[in-house]
Amino acid sequence: MPRRSTLYHVDGERGFRGGERQLLYLAAALRANGRRNVVYCRAGRELEAEARRRGFEVRSLPFFCGLDLYSAARLAADARREDAVIHSHTGHAAGIGALASLAGVPFVAHRRVDFPVGAVARVFKYGCAAKTVAVSSAIARILLASGLPEEKIAVVPDGIPVGAEENAWCQTDPGRYKPPTTEERNQYRRILSEELRIDPAMTWIGNLAALVPHKDHDTLLAAAVLVLFQRPNARFIIAGRGPEEPRLAAAVERLGLAGKALLVGHREDAALLLKSLDVYVQSSWGEGMGSVLIEAAACGVPRAATTAGGIPEVVADGETGLLVEPRNPEALAGAIVRLIDDRALAKRLVERGLSGLGRFGLKRMAADMEKIYDAVA
Known part of the structure; x- marks a missing residue:
């Protein structure tokens, strides 16, 4: 006892x-x-x-x-x-x-x-x-x-809850942190495309984080500009609330990203959004660990992130995701484009990420x- x-x-x-x-x-x-x-x-x-x-x-x-x-x-x-x-x-x-x-x-x-x-x-x-x-x-x-x-x-x-028993403890849906089937993913994208007015045929790149300085959404928006020059069919979905929201909304307009980078606020359906993405990206210059990166891995989403703080303890560069130095939009854009273009690489990173979830x-x-x-x- x-x-x-x-x-x-x-x-x-x-x-x-x-x-x-x-x-x-x-x-x-x-x-x-x-x-x-x-x-x-x-x-x-x-x-x-x-x-x-x-x-x-x-x-x-x-x-x-x-x-x-x-x-x-x-x-x-x-x-x-x-x-x-x-x-x-x-x-x-x-x-x-x-x-x-x-x-x-x-x-x-x-x-x-x-x-x-x-x-x-x-x-x-x-x-x-x-x-x-x-x-x-x-x-x-x-x-x-x-x-x-x-x-x-x-x-x-x-x-995060891994497996049926842990999900039962947390009273969460056993399928919450699990890769979707192709049919489920298409359904989730249809639902979100109607709400957010994004073509489901486009490439969806997402970020879920509080809109606070150390999450460094400025680097994410700068990377979005660079990605869109190369892959104009990409769309960025940024979910979260915080004191930076008004300034970031103005930056979206100033950078010509209106309709291409969407600030969608807090999402109760965070797992649904994750399962709809083609790439998840974390642009932080400061990050204690980044538990959302575990959630993204569990949902079967390839991950691009920075080496800030404890992120390399969650994402192994070249093994379970791609990592770049913080505050480097060019490198972050390069990692995103690489995951968009090289689906074999993306699949391999996802599979290795899923295999290591037990330790979390x-x-x-x-x-x-x-x-x-x-x-x-």
Whole structure:
């Protein structure tokens, strides 16, 4: 029997992005292993709704700021009463977890971004954590370079449900992360072509990412211009929301990409979009790991991406995808055109990507995390 079977998953984000999805995947796998999971989040936000829909116990905190004493005191009191381990899934939540840990509660922090770690974060947020979990070795190296001791760092990659059992844990369609049949793919493209007004006979190149600076959509748009010079039947579908959206919409017009590069907003049907694509592209200059690249592989889509952060730990250049240096639109355009033109290469990369999905399964992720929880408790 685990020393502490109750786990508090803390996330104060206002939106629902990859990190929140990973939190729920992990909690689902831990629940299947007999652990009790409680999600602490903002009231009325999408994470609360999604967690409740999946049957998790949810408690709200105000998350007034990154060092919110009120939220930390409530969290610490609950954890002491229920003998729980606190697991903060974001940088902001790590501040509250660190404060709560001063009451003697075991605390684990998660680090998903490959940005430099400041002195205050290293000493307090991550210094108070019994273990900081990095989703890639690239992030682990950044934490180590910041001065965090190696023994306080663990690498646990993100994952997706692989196979019927893991999909059942997550209450997801077993076919969600699975390559479509030709008939299914044609159907998905017909549906999207009517909505987005794109000819299904054209080449569809897609990107699913928050519209924030480090995802570097400027490089993607510049690459789109270059690709369209060579392959005018290509169309770019960019899905996501974020503060960069107005500026990127203006850039689409300025670059003459209207009707050729479409900003389609947040998509509830992300897997359907992935399965409709001819090429998936990730243009980031900063990327902790890039879990959407795992999803693209599972959906059978050839991938072109940059070497930013932890991406090379997900995509092996020339083996499971094509990688180029960040902020290089010419190289990114070249990789995209190569995948468009060389379908034998694209097929081979997809097959190798599919064969390696097991290492990103939820059983593995939960087992790695349970070792950490039990060690720190």
